[in-house]
Amino acid sequence: QVQLQGSGPGLVRPSQTLSLTCTVSGDSISSGSYFWTWLRQPAGKGLEWIGRIYASGSTNYNPSLKSRVTMSVDTSKNQFSLNLISVTAADTAVYFCARGGPYSFRDWFDPWGQGTLVTVSS
Amino acid sequence: QSVLTQPPSVSGAPGQRVTISCTGSSSNIGAPNAVHWYQQLPGAAPKLLIYGSNNRPSGVPDRFSGSKSGTSASLAISGLQAEDEADYYCQSYDNSLSSSVFGGGTKLTVL
Numbered sequence: 001q002v003q004l005q006g007s008g009p010g011l012v013r014p015s016q017t018l019s020l021t022c023t024v025s026g027d028s029i030s031s032g033s034y035f036w037t038w039l040r041q042p043a044g045k046g047l048e049w050i051g052r053i054y055a056s057g058s059t060n061y062n063p064s065l066k067s068r069v070t071m072s073v074d075t076s077k078n079q080f081s082l083n084l085i086s087v088t089a090a091d092t093a094v095y096f097c098a099r100g101g102p103y104s105f106r107d108w109f110d111p112w113g114q115g116t117l118v119t120v121s122s
Numbered sequence: 123q124s125v126l127t128q129p130p131s132v133s134g135a136p137g138q139r140v141t142i143s144c145t146g147s148s149s150n151i152g153a154p155n156a157v158h159w160y161q162q163l164p165g166a167a168p169k170l171l172i173y174g175s176n177n178r179p180s181g182v183p184d185r186f187s188g189s190k191s192g193t194s195a196s197l198a199i200s201g202l203q204a205e206d207e208a209d210y211y212c213q214s215y216d217n218s219l220s221s222s223v224f225g226g227g228t229k230l231t232v233l
Binding site: 037046047048049052060062063096100105106107108109110111112113114115 | 124155156158160167168169170173174179211213214215219220221222223224225226227
């Protein structure tokens with residue numbers, strides 16, 4: 001079965017760059033018509049979609065974060081990554097990676113990684 | 123505030139049936155775009171519960187069902203069990219925002 005495992009620093013200084021990686025196991029990131037997604041959830045709050053990337057490298061980002069977000073994919077390592085620049089305390093959240101699809105970008109997310117808590121603080 | 127609107131909380135006794143509403147607009151649920159539902163247990167990642175408005179992934183009990191009409195959708199849980207106590211989120215796609223969007227989440231308490 002497909003599993004996703006997020007990893008990265010748990011503490012990021014304000015104005016610095018948040019970098020996370022998601023490693024996919026149980027399936028090739030290049031297979032099928034799936035896409036690979038990042039989402040986040042501030043403590044005690046709801047879910048926010050950050051963006052998605054396809055194995056081809058094509059991306060789509062949440063307009064509210066688009067100016068600060070970059071996603072990339074490394075098919076040789078079966079990984080995809082998130083970079084969020086110029087972070088502030090408002091970016092403190094649990095960050096989830098997930099698989100989307102398989103038919104359309106309007107589809108659901110399944111499965112999800114376990115989540116990585118990232119705290120922005122000096 | 124969230125693009126999709128859910129009640130903050132619902133509750134029910136064991137064995138009862140509860141419903142959770144998810145209200146959107148003509149640019150998302152009413153577009154029409156499908157609605158998907160997730161269950162999030164405390165401290166865990168969300169788990170897909172319903173996809174394509176009314177389909178259950180394998181392993182999800184048939185006590186869970188989804189429906190959609192116009193610009194709204196609902197998740198129904200029958201035969202409530204203590205293990206159903208969790209947060210529930212609806213998700214759809216918004217054509218105007220070109221983004222996947224979520225409801226604010228509903229906390230289900232089993233009395």
